[in-house]
Amino acid sequence: MSRNIWIRKKRFIFVVCIMIAIIFGAITLSNSNKNVDSVVQETGNLQAENATPPNAPPAVTQTSDIPGFVPKPSLNGSKASYDLSLKMTDDHSFIAIANITATNVSSDSWDKLELYMIPNLGGDLKMGEVLLDDRPVHYSLDKAALTVKLPEKLPPSATTHLKISYRIKNYSYFSNDGDTYVLAQWYPMLATYRGGWNLNYNANSEFADTDFSDFTLNYSLFSGYHLVSSSPSDADGDGSSGQLKADHILEMFVVVTKGMKSESKLVGDTNIRVWGYKLPQSTSDTIKQTAGDLLSFMNEHVGPYPYKQLDIVTGQHFGNIEHPGAVTIGLVRPEHLKQRVVHELIHQWFYGMVADDPYYDGWLDEGITEFATSSYLKQDSYLLHYLNLKGKPSNLPLDEYAENEFINSLYVIPNYKLSQYFDQTPDDKTGFKFLHSYFEKYKFSHVTTPEFVRFMKAYFRMKDNSFFQSWIVNESR
Numbered sequence: 001m002s003r004n005i006w007i008r009k010k011r012f013i014f015v016v017c018i019m020i021a022i023i024f025g026a027i028t029l030s031n032s033n034k035n036v037d038s039v040v041q042e043t044g045n046l047q048a049e050n051a052t053p054p055n056a057p058p059a060v061t062q063t064s065d066i067p068g069f070v071p072k073p074s075l076n077g078s079k080a081s082y083d084l085s086l087k088m089t090d091d092h093s094f095i096a097i098a099n100i101t102a103t104n105v106s107s108d109s110w111d112k113l114e115l116y117m118i119p120n121l122g123g124d125l126k127m128g129e130v131l132l133d134d135r136p137v138h139y140s141l142d143k144a145a146l147t148v149k150l151p152e153k154l155p156p157s158a159t160t161h162l163k164i165s166y167r168i169k170n171y172s173y174f175s176n177d178g179d180t181y182v183l184a185q186w187y188p189m190l191a192t193y194r195g196g197w198n199l200n201y202n203a204n205s206e207f208a209d210t211d212f213s214d215f216t217l218n219y220s221l222f223s224g225y226h227l228v229s230s231s232p233s234d235a236d237g238d239g240s241s242g243q244l245k246a247d248h249i250l251e252m253f254v255v256v257t258k259g260m261k262s263e264s265k266l267v268g269d270t271n272i273r274v275w276g277y278k279l280p281q282s283t284s285d286t287i288k289q290t291a292g293d294l295l296s297f298m299n300e301h302v303g304p305y306p307y308k309q310l311d312i313v314t315g316q317h318f319g320n321i322e323h324p325g326a327v328t329i330g331l332v333r334p335e336h337l338k339q340r341v342v343h344e345l346i347h348q349w350f351y352g353m354v355a356d357d358p359y360y361d362g363w364l365d366e367g368i369t370e371f372a373t374s375s376y377l378k379q380d381s382y383l384l385h386y387l388n389l390k391g392k393p394s395n396l397p398l399d400e401y402a403e404n405e406f407i408n409s410l411y412v413i414p415n416y417k418l419s420q421y422f423d424q425t426p427d428d429k430t431g432f433k434f435l436h437s438y439f440e441k442y443k444f445s446h447v448t449t450p451e452f453v454r455f456m457k458a459y460f461r462m463k464d465n466s467f468f469q470s471w472i473v474n475e476s477r
């Protein structure tokens with residue numbers, strides 16, 4: 001259904017609402033202040049741990065649009081930093097060594113570590129040695145889950161060092177094309193610890209629940225190959241070996257390629273690079289223009305993109321996948337291409353900086369990104385034909401959706417509901433003002449569905465949950 005039909009219906013409702021609001025304004029104001037105060041008491045002061053990292057760029061001026069509201073992000077008790085190495089070998093497989101420093105910032109003692117090992121799902125993985133503080137250690141590998149048994153309990157505040165050597169071949173979990181190897185989630189990633197190890201994986205999910213971490217990557221490739229990554233300081237073409245760093249990002253995405261060329265566009269301090277094999281000039285121009293306009297808009301209206309590089313890697317057979325600092329885009333007709341580029345780049349804000357657990361709350365990045373995409377482009381999402389208002393709620397664990405259900409529940413329904421809501425507001429900028437406030441309050445932290453509901457209710461001073469009732473279930477976990 002087109003959003004325009006809703007706009008006409010809702011205009012009438014909106015006028016009635018304004019009249020009611022004027023009549024009851026004084027009464028509701030005093031009540032809503034009480035509501036906000038009680039929210040503050042509930043939340044306490046939990047934001048310090050998730051504050052903006054020291055190396056992040058200066059924030060947009062803090063808004064005071066919800067007086068007294070204290071964000072309550074989802075806290076993680078496991079911190080990691082990664083020192084990775086990646087070496088291309090004769091048979092075009094990769095030998096990798098991951099040195100992971102894991103710190104227990106929970107209040108529990110740990111008897112194991114849990115890590116995602118996604119290459120075990122999508123390629124030929126051969127494990128080498130696994131050392132804990134330089135000693136061999138028992139581990140088990142079950143699908144995407146690598147469990148390392150700790151010989152001694154790791155108490156709160158303690159740190160341990162894990163070294164994992166392995167070899168991956170034919171790794172094409174997300175994308176592969178000619179002389180290009182798309183290495184998404186190619187290294188062991190420490191799971192989050194939220195009252196217990198939180199490691200869930202579903203093939204419909206693009207991502208694992210990881211925390212913001214610092215990375216160093218040393219790489220050695222065959223001559224003629226080069227690397228594009230999440231790091232903001234990739235070399236410009238050439239450079240078959242080197243070291244890269246990336247601080248405070250969710251994952252270290254890597255593309256190893258030979259023969260791809262790039263074109264650049266500078267927006268503010270960010271160099272947008274569009275990569276591809278023999279991309280038609282008109283396609284390259286469309287992507288550059290779309291990405292540049294979008295970046296300027298988001299910088300101004302939502303919050304600044306903080307990195308000096310943004311890579312868009314295109315391929316005929318690529319999936320459209322977002323990663324911090326880099327996205328992959330499958331080449332399609334120009335009208336769909338624009339939506340894909342906008343959607344994947346908006347994920348830099350909603351996924352890359354405002355994170356969520358994709359197993360439980362994937363709609364928070366997919367649905368909000370779809371909403372921002374269609375609002376920005378002022379057109380319906382091309383996914384709208386999946387709309388089924390009788391479909392399952394948007395915040396079920398991924399295992400509860402059939403393969404043909406999650407697009408409707410995670411992408412389409414949230415976009416539809418949010419668009420309906422914001423179409424009622426008199427100012428067509430309300431949606432992005434709301435997203436700006438949401439971004440400012442939760443950047444570099446993880447949000448849950450209940451927290452988003454709490455935020456939206458406080459922002460719009462909603463009196464009850466009726467807006468959410470038909471598409472969000474109240475879950476406690």
Ligand SMILES: [Zn+2]
Binds near residue numbers: 365369
């Ligand atoms: Zn998406």
